Amino acid sequence: MRWLLSFTVAFVCTVVVQAKSFTGNRLLVVLEEQAEREKYSVFLEDLTSRGFTTNVESPKADKLSLLRHGERAYDHVLLLPAKSKGLGPALTANNLLEFMKKEGNILVALSSEQATPTAVQALLLELDINIPSDKGALVVDHFNYDSSSASEQHDVLLLPFPAAVRPDVKNYFAGEGYIAVPRAVGQSLGNESPLISPVLRAPSTAYSYNPKDEAEGVEDPFAVGEQLNLVSAMQANNAARFAIVGSAEMLQNKWFAEKATLGEKVITTANREFAQKLSEWTFKETGVLKVGKFLHYQDEGASKKLNTSLAIPENNPTIYRIKTDVHFQVEISEYTNDHLAPFVPSPSDNIQLEFSMLSPFQRLNLSPIAQTANATIFGVAFKTPDQHGIFNFRLNYRRPFLTNVDEKRQVTVRHFAHDEWPRSWQISGAWVWIGGIWVTVLGWVAFVAVWLYSAPSERSVKKTQ
Amino acid sequence: MPPKQRTGTASAPSTSASRPSKSSSNAQAQDILQGVWNKYVSKTPQRTKLLDTFMAFLVAVGALQFLYVVLVGNFPFNAFLSGFSATVGQFVLTASLRMQTNAENKAEFESISHERAFADFVFGSLLLHFFCVNFIN
Incomplete structure (x- = not known):
């Protein structure tokens, strides 16, 4: 019944709003000076053409509020750098966090030329992302710089698209070409939080440095090498997404398809593609998982094969016996851009089912057994353990850049009834x-x-x- | 060489001396057993002999089952328990019947006739078989 309802809701949503994001299309762009809007016009037009209704507001606007009547007034927020140090009463760190608790997504762009607003500083502190405390600090690299625009300063970095963070994680930011990262504020990520992950790391030869420092050399830099992140991301446990871009200039028209020189090579920057990938991920157009039918049943027939028929209803039994054969299957879809597609995990990754009472008695890799138009059906067959009690079928799948899946179905596992034991003559030993x-x-x-x-x-x- | 010879000569008379004595004791033991057996065959009533044969049969069946459990293992254990206790219980019941019907114990079982003792034995045995068959499931 649940899946039917969710399908209906999803269907209604697609008909009514034509949103490309999985969660909604109301985008708030916070921009202090309307004149600056021109600089980001291509990026904002791209967002509009992808189905977002953009709402550009100044942080000082009176009626600005992220939440209305306890619900979020916007689905996504894009925070562009502002001249003033404060963002006003509507955009305090608390409000932004409250917005994320309501599953709102935030994309923040920093700039080394303007001081980071205190609200954003406090928010980053809360999320365990560190940025240099002094205004003006930027990332410099004497090897991967654009020699046509920053031949002296070496502060415009040219980097290839990032590779996957881990071999078992899908890469949502892959692409062809080079990304220009002009005058970025580097971030370093805390070790404690499993929710934050780097998107675009600085190369190993980069370091953070403040040009206003009078000192000859850089002593005690904020961070160096791959510790520095130029773009990082955080996905909360409720799947609210937060991304921080070290350089707002990356998103400006100027750098979207600029001629640049890396060493001797003349290249065209691919910032537009990267900005699209990043905003797609942050605003939940990609990497959103959805669980469909969650099915388990007892295998009672001669055929011990998994049932791949799509027609089985989700009438999961509530009780099993110890040591019986049980089949489990689940439909998982991944939302990509505007539709639900069958989810294919990375080849070195596995979705696992836990059959647990307090601790898992079985932890099994699910294998894809069939595909529908918009979902992969994963399944596994196993034997209930020789232990009676209250068990859970639990699907817990948490990976960087993918929304979390944590589904549970509770069942009772009973012991043998007195007439279910084998008779003496069935045991040859007797x-x-x-x-x-x-x-x-x-x-x-x-x-x-x-x-x-x-x-x-x-x-x-x-x-x- | 000489010592070996000596041992040979020394041992020869001793074995020759012991042989006749051993054979004579063997003969005595055989005589005793033969006597016991003859007396048993001639003096024991027919029904007591029958009881003894049955008890020997039960001991053999029980020993075989126990041997099997030692050699092969006791799974399923309830089957072993019921099979083995069937022979043991039957042996006990048969022994009781033998005591009650023995002419020499007549003084102790004055009030119990042989027919009554046999009826008790049949009733007890049927109960035992019922329990054993049920327990083995």
Whole structure:
């Protein structure tokens, strides 16, 4: 019933709003000076053409509020750098966090030329992302710089598109070409939070440095090499997404298809493609997982194969017996751009099912057994453990850049009923003792017969008496 | 060489001396056993002999089952218990019947006739078989 309802809701949504994002299309762009809007016009037009209704507001606007009547007033927020140090009462760190608790997504762009607003600083502190405290610090690299625009400063970095963070994680930011990262504010990520992950790392030769420092060399830099992130991301447990771009200039028209020189090579920057990928991910157009039918049933037939028919309804039994064969299958779809597609995990990754009571008794890799138009059906067959109690079928799948999947179905596992044990003759080991009993019984019958037959005659009885 | 010879000469008389004594003791033991057996065959009533045969049969069946459990293993254990206890229980019941019907114990079982003892034995045995067959499932 649940999946039917969600399908209906999804269908209605697509008909009514034509949103490309999975969660909604209301985008708030926070921009202090309307004049600056021209600089980002291509990026904003791209967003509009992807189905977002953009709403450009100044942080000082009176009616600006992220939440209305306790619900979020926008689905996504794009925070562009502002001249003033404060963002006003509507955009405090608390408000932004509250917005994320309501599953709103935030894309923040920093700039080394303007001080980072205190609200954003506090927010980053909350998320365990660190940025240099002094205004003006930027990332410099003497090897991967654009020699046509920053031949002296070496502060415009030219980097290839990032590779996957781990081999078992899908890469949502892949592309061809080079990204120009002009005058970026580097971020370093805390070790404690499993929710944050780097998107675009600085090359190993980069370091963070403040040109206003009078000192000759850089002593005690904020961070160096691949510790520095130029773009990083955070996905909260409720799947609200947050991305931070070190350089707002990356998103400006100027750098979207600029001629640049890396070493001797003349290249065209691919910032437009990267900005699209980043905003697609942040605003939940990609990497959103959806669980469809969640099905388990007892295998009772001669065929022990998984049932791949799509027609089985989700009438999951609530009780199983110990040591029975159970089949489990689940439909998982991935939302990409505007439709649900079958989810294909990275080849070195596995979705796992846990059959658990307090701790997992079974933890099994699911394998894809079928595909529908918009979902992959993953399945596994297993035997319930020799332990009765209240168990959960649990699907817990958390990967960087993918929304979390944590589904549970509770079932009872009972012990054998008294008439479910095998009979003695079905166990060949018992045949010897069954034979023993019947030999004894038959011997006794023979004995009784002979005893009665050999009754002493009257004479001999008298004699014994 | 000489010592070996000596041992040979020394041992020869001793074995020759012991042989006749051993054979004579063997003969005595055989005589005793033969006597016991003859007396048993001639003096024991027919029904007591029958009881003894049945008890020997039960011991053999029980020993075989126990041997099997030692050699092969006790799965399923309830089957072993019921099979083995069937022979043991039957042996006990038969022994009781033998005591009650033995002419020499007549003084102790004055009030119990042989027919009554046999009926008790049949009833007890049927109960035992019923329990064993049920227990093995």
